[in-house]
Amino acid sequence: MTIEIITFEKFEDIPTDEYVQLISNVDTPAFYDPRFLKAAEHFPLLPPLRIIYFMAYLNGQPSAFMPCYLQTAQQIDPFGLLANTASISFSEQGTGLFSHVMHCYDTKIIATNDKKEHTGKLLNAQHKIACEWEAEYFGFLNTCDTSLITAAQASGMQTRFMLDRFYLDIVKKNNFELLVEELPADGRREMKRQLRRFSESNAKIIIEAPPLTTLPELVTLCQRTTARHGTPHYFPEKPLFDFVTCCGDMVRTFTVRQDDQLIAGFICFLEEATLHMWCAGMTYDDVKFSPFTILVAEAYQYAFAHKITRVEMGRLNTKIKTRLGFSPLPLFSIIGNPKEEFKL
Incomplete structure (x- = not known):
């Protein structure tokens, strides 16, 4: 078995047919969709200094992929x-x-087969580039890829719990009404209370696929929301607009309007049978219901209507997410020092 690693510094330089062939043969998260990767390169939200893409070839056929960012x-x-x-x-x-x-x-190494062997080769390649580019650290963030974690630990890299991401397997539920009844007691009461308050208001929910007419307003609201929480640079307004636009048909927006004013919204990604509620903007001024809870309820109903089997809810805000039915999935960091011994 011969594995060759080839590097690219532009995603467009990777032969499209080879990348499509690779991801069509393996479970691939939305974050490895070509549209997301192009958006991250051309309209970065946290602009990197350099980018490198590692493609592995097994006996001449594309067999693994890993994007890395010098930051x-x-x-x-x-x-x-x-x-x-x-x-x-x-x-x-x-x-x-x-x-x-x-x-x-949902960081992982995308590999078609013999993942252990590919992981070792890619870790070695990443370590080599980290040394060449004089990085202080190298590794992976936000991963629950057990094979990657195991290989990294064997190499001497440090693995640590970072935080949880949250999800709900809709496929295990029968319908929206039963889902609500199965929520934790406080979440069930909250959901019913907010649905009642919403029904008594003049607010309405709008779900859009591209073209996204509400996107200019929504990215402004998202930026204001993250700034309110102390991280104004995390979702910069103009790059976020361009990023989401670049992602094309994989995007859906869920928004709430009251008196023709945008008061809340989610930017979501569709990944086959998974709905990712990726980015949110909220205001609670002069609102008598919780727009967050209402949009979660709408996402659940959308999932049932469109045969979506899983709803992903991102990271942070543990209390409200678990109350509304989401379960935590631990994410880890994998960190190595290029100057220290590397065992692979």
Whole structure:
């Protein structure tokens, strides 16, 4: 068995037919869709210093893929999670080579077969580039890929819990009404109360596929929301608009309008039978119901209507998400120091 690793610094330089062949033969998260990868390269939300894509070929056929981004500390760790969970600190000009971008919460190595062998080859390739580019750290963020975690630990890399991502397997539920009845008691009461308040209001929900007429307003609301939580740079308005537009038909928007004013919305991605509620903007001014809860309810109903089997709800805000039926899935960081011994 011969595995060859070829690197590219532009996604467009990867032969399209080879990449499509690869992802059509393996479970591939939305964050590895060509449209998402192109958006992350051309309209980055946390602009990297350099990008490199690793493609593996087994006996001449595309067999694995891994994107990596050379970034500053602020780009790698905008929420300060690594400093708290992995005790790493960058020098003033320090950089790291990591996969995937922070706006991805399902990092993995995409491989068709013999994942252990491919993972070892790709880790070696990543380590080599990290040394060449003088990165202080290299590795992976937001991963629950057990085979990747195992291989990284065997190589001497550090693995640490980062935070949870949240999901609900709709396929295990019969219908929306039963889903609500099966929520935790406080969530069930909250959902029913907010649905009642919403029905008594003059607000309405709008779901859009491209062209997204509400997107200019929605990205503004998303930026204001993240700024209100102390991370104004995480969803910059113009790049977010261009990023989402670049993602094309994989995008859906769920918005709430009251008195013709946008008061809440989610930017979502469709990944076959999964709906990703990826980015949110909310205002609670002069609103008598919870727009967050109402949009979650709408997402559940949308999932049942469109035969979606899983709803993903991103990271953070544990209390409200578990109350509304979502379950936590632990995500880990994998971190190596290029100057230390690498065992693979």
